[in-house]
Amino acid sequence: MSNDxxxxxxxxxxxxxxxxxxxxxxxFEEIVRRYKDQLVNFAYRFLGDVDEAEDIVQExxxxxYRKKKAYRNVAKFxxxxxxxxxxxxxxxxxxxxxxxxxxxxxxxxxxxxFELRDDKxxxxxxxxxxIKEEIIKRAxxxxxxxxxxxxxxxxxxxxxxxxxxxxxxxxxxxxxSRVNRGRFKLQEKLAEYLxxxxxxxxxxxEIKE
Amino acid sequence: MINxxxxxxxxxxxxxxxxxxxxxxxxxxxxxxxxxxxxxxxxARLISKSLKNLPKIFASENFDKALRxxxxxxxxxxxxxxxxRMLNTLRALPVKPMVATFAAAAAIALAxxxxxxxxxxxxxEKVSYTPRIKPPPLPGSNRSxxxxxxxxxxxxxxxxxxxxxxxxxxxxxxxxxxxxxxxTILQSLRDQFQPVKKNKY
Numbered sequence: 001m002s003n004d005x006x007x008x009x010x011x012x013x014x015x016x017x018x019x020x021x022x023x024x025x026x027x028f029e030e031i032v033r034r035y036k037d038q039l040v041n042f043a044y045r046f047l048g049d050v051d052e053a054e055d056i057v058q059e060x061x062x063x064x065y066r067k068k069k070a071y072r073n074v075a076k077f078x079x080x081x082x083x084x085x086x087x088x089x090x091x092x093x094x095x096x097x098x099x100x101x102x103x104x105x106x107x108x109x110x111x112x113x114f115e116l117r118d119d120k121x122x123x124x125x126x127x128x129x130x131i132k133e134e135i136i137k138r139a140x141x142x143x144x145x146x147x148x149x150x151x152x153x154x155x156x157x158x159x160x161x162x163x164x165x166x167x168x169x170x171x172x173x174x175x176x177s178r179v180n181r182g183r184f185k186l187q188e189k190l191a192e193y194l195x196x197x198x199x200x201x202x203x204x205x206e207i208k209e
Numbered sequence: 210m211i212n213x214x215x216x217x218x219x220x221x222x223x224x225x226x227x228x229x230x231x232x233x234x235x236x237x238x239x240x241x242x243x244x245x246x247x248x249x250x251x252x253a254r255l256i257s258k259s260l261k262n263l264p265k266i267f268a269s270e271n272f273d274k275a276l277r278x279x280x281x282x283x284x285x286x287x288x289x290x291x292x293x294r295m296l297n298t299l300r301a302l303p304v305k306p307m308v309a310t311f312a313a314a315a316a317i318a319l320a321x322x323x324x325x326x327x328x329x330x331x332x333x334e335k336v337s338y339t340p341r342i343k344p345p346p347l348p349g350s351n352r353s354x355x356x357x358x359x360x361x362x363x364x365x366x367x368x369x370x371x372x373x374x375x376x377x378x379x380x381x382x383x384x385x386x387x388x389x390x391x392x393t394i395l396q397s398l399r400d401q402f403q404p405v406k407k408n409k410y
Contacts, residue, residue, distance in 0.1 A: 029380055032276065036268040044266040054269060058276050062283060131259040155260040180221040187252055194252055 013077035021068050028068075032061055035078075038157075039085050045152045046089040048141045056092060060085045079166040086149065086167060093145060131193065139189040147182035154179045211239040216246045224253060277380050 011019070011027075013034065019027035039060060043053035063084050064071075071080055140148055153164045161179070165172045187194070216239055222228045223236045240246050299314055 025380060032273070032380070036272055037265070040268045040272075041266045045263070050266060050269075053266070054272055054275075057268065058272070058279055061276055062279055065280060065283060129255065130262050131255065133263055136256075136259050136263065151260075155257060156263060158261070176221065180218075183221060183224075183253060183256075184217070186256060187249065190252075190256065 014073055017064075017068065017071050017077050018073065021071070028065065031064065031077075031081075035081055036061075039081070042082065042152065042157060043085055043089050045140065045156055046086070046148065047092060048137060052092060053089075056085060056088045059088055075166060076163075079163060082167045083169070090145060090149070131190070135190070135193055139186055139193075142189055143182065143185055146178060147185050150175060150178045151182040151186060155183075211235045213239075213243060213246055216240070216243070220249075220253070224250070224257075273380075280380050 011030075013031065016027040016031050016034075020031065036057060039057045040050075040053050043056045044050050047053055047056065060081060064081060071077065140151065143151065149168060150164055153159045153167065154161070159167075161172055161175050164179075165175045168175065170178075216223075216236060219228060219232070219236065223233065226233075228236065240250055295314075
């Protein structure tokens with residue numbers, strides 16, 4: 001291999017989808033390789049089930065395959081593909097609700113003890129502590145869909161507000177206020193846990209949807 | 210003066226350092242004086258850190274294999290639609306040229322179906338036995354080592370200076386053959402029907 005190849009930069013996502021639009025299937029393969037993990041991670045955080053998450057992501061790639069010509073190079077490819085996955089995940093959540101598969105009582109915190117807490121540190125050691133995954137996951141799952149979505153994008157995937165605005169297709173100001181309210185909601189959901197740890201911030205419950 | 214309502218409204222801007230220095234000082238002063246808001250801020254830091262520390266979930270080892278299966282079905286559906294379209298074209302033709310061309314077109318279509326079935330079967334076998342290939346690092350990696358079926362050395366496609374072999378891939382191992390076949394059939398039909406003018410009959 002010549003040194004030239006080593007110095008060459010990787011194609012951008014937009015270049016890849018353009019090549020795939022010209023039937024280069026290696027470009028599609030490269031898109032799959034780049035996005036499958038991050039999309040599965042996103043879908044999992046949204047749905048809370050890894051098998052469903054994989055299924056949603058495979059459906060995403062099928063749609064990219066079928067609708068490749070629908071992509072126009074006016075938006076980032078990542079925005080486009082996250083929108084597809086997000087919409088599929090939301091549809092799945094609604095389907096679940098319709099089938100009443102999601103029992104609020106099974107996700108609520110009323111009857112939960114918080115023995116899952118993994119550390120035995122005192123309050124003075126709180127700087128280094130984190131909340132155990134299972135507890136955070138339950139709290140995220142119980143958030144209303146519109147807050148869950150932006151909290152995942154902003155606080156887990158760390159996307160910019162502009163990217164979230166493009167993906168969710170709502171104005172930037174609405175994204176910001178929704179993230180803000182979502183953070184209050186999330187803290188409400190964790191109130192019992194935080195209270196058990198002597199961390200309750202009573203008086204903040206006036207923040208309503 | 211900042212009150213709890215102001216704090217709530219501008220919390221995220223403050224939390225993410227997106228307020229002016231002046232406003233930041235005002236909020237900080239409020240937080241210092243308000244135990245409730247101070248507690249909320251401390252909790253928010255804990256939650257934020259916990260969210261960022263959530264483990265990343267990766268696609269399973271079977272992901273590629275399952276996707277190939279679904280893509281193969283999708284491709285088969287496309288082929289069926291293509292053949293249906295061809296038959297519709299034939300059906301729409303006037304009788305006389307149809308007599309002259311139908312036999313040839315039908316033979317080609319039949320051959321396509323037979324060879325297509327062979328391709329689908331072969332593809333499925335490859336799905337079953339192809340081991341999961343770890344993708345190469347980017348950029349500048351030697352992809353041909355990971356994609357032995359590729360035609361990298363003979364037909365490279367340059368994208369942003371990066372070599373991507375043209376057309377066939379491990380998701381569609383027989384796509385080149387298949388595309389060529391379909392193109393041949395379509396060209397044959399075009400050649401057959403080119404001189405025919407409907408208004409003559």
